[in-house]
Amino acid sequence: MTPGTLLLLAAVSLVAGIACGPRFSRLWLALTLVGVSATLGAALLVLGGAANWEWRSQFNIAGEALHFRLDALSALFLVLLSVVGGTGAVYAREYWPDEDHPGTAPRGRVWWCGLLLSMGLLLVSSNGLHFLIAWELFTVCSYFLIALDRQKREARAGGWLFLVSSHAGTLCLFAFFGTLAARTGSWDLGPMREQAGLAPLFWLVLIGFGVKAGVFPLHIWLPSAHANAPSHVSAIMSGVALKMGIYGIVRFSGWLPVPAAAGWVVIGLGAISALFGIVFALAQNDLKRLLAYCSVENIGIILVGMGAALLGADHDNALWGRLALAGVLLHVWNHGAFKTLLFFGAGSVLHATDTREMSRLGGLWRRMSWTAGLFALGAIAVSGLPPLNGFVSEWLLYLGLFDAAASRNPSSWVVLPVAIMLAMAGAVALAAFSKACAVVFLGAPRTQAAEQAHECGMLMRGSMLVTAAICFFLGVAPVLFWPAISRAVAVWNPAWAAPKPPAPLINLGLAQMILVVVACASGAWLWRKARANGLQRRLTWDCGYAKPSARMQYTSGSFAGIVSGWFAWLLQPEQQMRRPRGPLPASASRVERIPETVLERVIAPVGNVIMRVSAIARRLQHGRLQAYILYVVVGLLGLGILVFLGGRL
């Protein structure tokens, strides 16, 4: 079958999924799975070397002929969409079933198919107007999924914030596509690198898509939307929806000429997003908020590579740009895989204990060993540690940066601070995820809810296993995925085509595989040795304290204390402390809240000023007819004077 027929099949089954979603949940699941498998097939055909698929029709929508195109770059994102879409649908069937959510589950199924369809449309459409329509549909579907649980105030507020900030970004995109169409005379999209006059449009692209991607100062909608949405929605939002922003930036920086400063700005934004995003993540006490901020970090890593690729393309097509771009595109897959896994894990914890507050959990490994193990795997991957996939893409990216430094090109000095910031971000990520794993899964249960947790069922476990397997295979056999990545790189810049994987990547894959085998073997051996020597279970050493309790364990806030102290200027933590007083203190407490610094300290005050000015302006509109007549008379008088002076003032 050709990619075209497969995509048609996918579209038909997803539309059928929308139609039968409200009533027939089993049929809906089957149709969604058929749809995503067909999409996956089409994308893999193109990534596997089949010719690009292009289809023009005489059929008009909004006055423009339909024009679809599937090349390796779209296919790369389509693969991610279908994998996360499929596993998320399976997960949702157990996580958000009709029995528990009779009102919202049917709606959720409809919007899920709608979201998949609109994102698919976005990725293949090659007409500016249709791209905008798909983009708008995608935003609306995401909004309804985020606010699915609309009985909860936070979910409504998170959805609303998402809708508003998305539309602020869409405004830039309207300006971008409109100007592009006006300059070129057609809404058709395609490579147009030679028209140098289009370069300044890149800034509109960067802001418009940057809002959706969640680049640091534009990320304000991201934490609350991700935290309050149902977990399968958080997974697809973080794993795929953010990548649509990245897709836009990659796509249009490949098709259009870019200004000379683009690489510098993108790499700088990326480095800031990476470091600040992960610092915020470490300071969070809410598990899903932590994961959300970690997405800001990963988007930053992706943008660093993108910036390096732009710089490389600028500097006589330096080949380190290719490594960085390959790292970026691989990281798009990797982040999709491990963040989906982590959100599924967080959802499983939420399902079992009804709380996202990490300091109310603890000791879950005993009752939820599958979730604990898989979450740990995701944590190793997301911290960029060998032998899993996060390390491979970060390694490619670092290799690009180091090659740029070694080339000693006078203007590649920017990679020095960027590489250092990335390394620090990596170390903070390790701290953040050792905290998340430890506080949630290790130690003793801190509350009754944590004590009575239960493991998730087969469907949720199955979707976690699939994403974990992807993380594993991308980690130990990166060579297998290289041809696909290099085809996508060649779409961005044909001069960088490289069908053969670079030699060090083969070595790295080998080293990772050896590491997996040896680590598993030696872990098992040490466990056997310990058992053979004799195991005894005793209480944890407590310094002879008479009444240790589970609440004396290190909490999420105390674990992050050192680093949030260093970054207090950024995090601006708010503390409420009631110190113990007197010889027999009755009670004492200390509550710390990490505000959304950008939203609460920058956007909200500016918004307040605007509201206040508007309130003053509103005083003119009070409903008294006499005054309105006075306005009209004054206006007419003014116009009359203007005419009397001959239009000159």
Add this chain to the structure above:
Amino acid sequence: MIVFLNLICRIALWLLLAPLLPGIINKVKAWMAGRRGPPVFQLYYDLARLWRKSVVLSTLASPGFVVGPAVAWVALMGGALLLPLGPAGTVMGFRGDMLLLIYLLALARFCTAWAALETGSPFEGMGAAREVSYAILAEAAVISAVLSLCIQTGSTSLDTMLRPTNGTSAVLLAAGLFIVLLAENCRVPFDDPNTHLELTMIHEVMVLDHSGPPLAVILHGASIKLLLFSLLLAEAVLPVENLSPALAVVVLAAGVFVVTVGVGLVESLLARLAFRRVPLLLATAFLLCVFSMLIAWKGGTP
């Protein structure tokens, strides 16, 4: 076949030589204090004893409590095997293996912290939090040092990038890396391996609940890490490439010995820093490495 033999010899070398270093440090400290001190081979005896002992597990601990140290040891050993041994080079060198080394050390840190947090003890939580937090600054210093070497040699492979650095840059790099070595290996002035007051420690407090073979693996891993950092420092600074292989090995061994004695001297002459000063010293190490990197960037073409 040759590669395989080579690998076995290297593993044996690291296995057997690593526990010597803490012995030397302790001997130096004893001499400085006018004591006789424990024998140089004390750690070997301890390890052999621990390996035969039974294990006491916390009631809260999962199998990760035992598996974590094993994975950490494998990661440290893997990092050690990536390091070239002077004229003998590496077994498996490739472009970018330097980054693998740094991230293997990070993996070891993750596993140690995980195993420490298994017990749910606030002491170990404290130690793990300190370990992962201070590592952020140490990581920044290490990556600047690596960038400095990379700029100087134009290479990203350990085999070729550990060439002698020249002049001021080498001095700065040596000072920076030495401070990082002290921090990463939990020596004075960052940590005191001898103290028994849990509240003041980083690394020792993380292993408070470990016993028997897992503790042996942790102690051996720590000694591998110490040897790894000392050898890295010696190779990054000492100009051995023009010497004959035998002489080069002797010079490198002498370099490692000097570093070890230096650690012992620092430990005898300095007190442990207050915790709020630790970030300052690490930031100093970071700045030293950054200046070395800037000198390399401004210096002559490679």
